[in-house]
Amino acid sequence: MPITPQELIANLGDLPPLPQVAAQVLRIAADPDSSTDDLQRVIATDQALTAQILKIANSAMFGMMREVRTLTQAIMTLGFNTIKSVVIASSAKNLYSRGTAGLQERLMWEHALYAALAARAYARQLRHPRAEEAFLGALMHDIGKSVLGLKYPERYSQLIRSVYNGQGDGLELEFELFGFDHAMVGEALLVSWNLAHALEQAVRWHHDPSQAEPDHQALVALVAMGNQLALDRGIGIGKPETLDRTTATARVLLGLDTAALAEHQEAVLQMIELDKSLLTEF
Numbered sequence: 001m002p003i004t005p006q007e008l009i010a011n012l013g014d015l016p017p018l019p020q021v022a023a024q025v026l027r028i029a030a031d032p033d034s035s036t037d038d039l040q041r042v043i044a045t046d047q048a049l050t051a052q053i054l055k056i057a058n059s060a061m062f063g064m065m066r067e068v069r070t071l072t073q074a075i076m077t078l079g080f081n082t083i084k085s086v087v088i089a090s091s092a093k094n095l096y097s098r099g100t101a102g103l104q105e106r107l108m109w110e111h112a113l114y115a116a117l118a119a120r121a122y123a124r125q126l127r128h129p130r131a132e133e134a135f136l137g138a139l140m141h142d143i144g145k146s147v148l149g150l151k152y153p154e155r156y157s158q159l160i161r162s163v164y165n166g167q168g169d170g171l172e173l174e175f176e177l178f179g180f181d182h183a184m185v186g187e188a189l190l191v192s193w194n195l196a197h198a199l200e201q202a203v204r205w206h207h208d209p210s211q212a213e214p215d216h217q218a219l220v221a222l223v224a225m226g227n228q229l230a231l232d233r234g235i236g237i238g239k240p241e242t243l244d245r246t247t248a249t250a251r252v253l254l255g256l257d258t259a260a261l262a263e264h265q266e267a268v269l270q271m272i273e274l275d276k277s278l279l280t281e282f
Ligand SMILES: [Fe+2]
Pocket: 141, 142, 182, 206, 207
């Protein structure tokens, strides 16, 4: 019997909480009656988050003619959905930077962010309507690694070192060592954070998109593609070949043959170039 996220949470004990401001922002963004003012008031209580949002509003991604100076302006420029993504991203970043026991944190975060940009670019290129979910799903896809790093600092840093040195496949080693893997832990975390079900699916099945619920398979496939591209570019820990099977499945789920995929990939790489300022903004 596979272990449920709830059982996993029970086994793992306390999971890192979603930061309070983030939880409030998500609540406000989901409420159709809420206003820019409501959002502004909550975000303003968190200086780091405010600075991050202003930076992003002024990044090359938006190519604004005039500088965005206030939070209210930023919210109006970016819109509720992007603000929501930025807030989830900043929560994810904090966690990626805390996990993995002092090892390769920056690389973990850059891997997640690159995968997110790539998944979103694939979505746009393939005219898939769920580009923002692809971005968030890919951003969170390996968050379970950070949780494992926090929970089992010694054992997990040893494991990361083995993977880094090419001594095995991370997913298999995790399963041997703990009886569950980072995809399962990631799902458990998202369940406890009460994020969208689609994101839970993306994180849970990013190594095996065909196992996802039918409604979410294409979304998960986009996340898998993002993950692959990040590793292909050397941004992350692990050998790109370990994802070959996953990528083949994802490609089929997206209805692409290898030639079509190669063509789309060219376009995707160009789109990522444009978004790349995000990699340094955060
Ligand atoms: Fe993964």
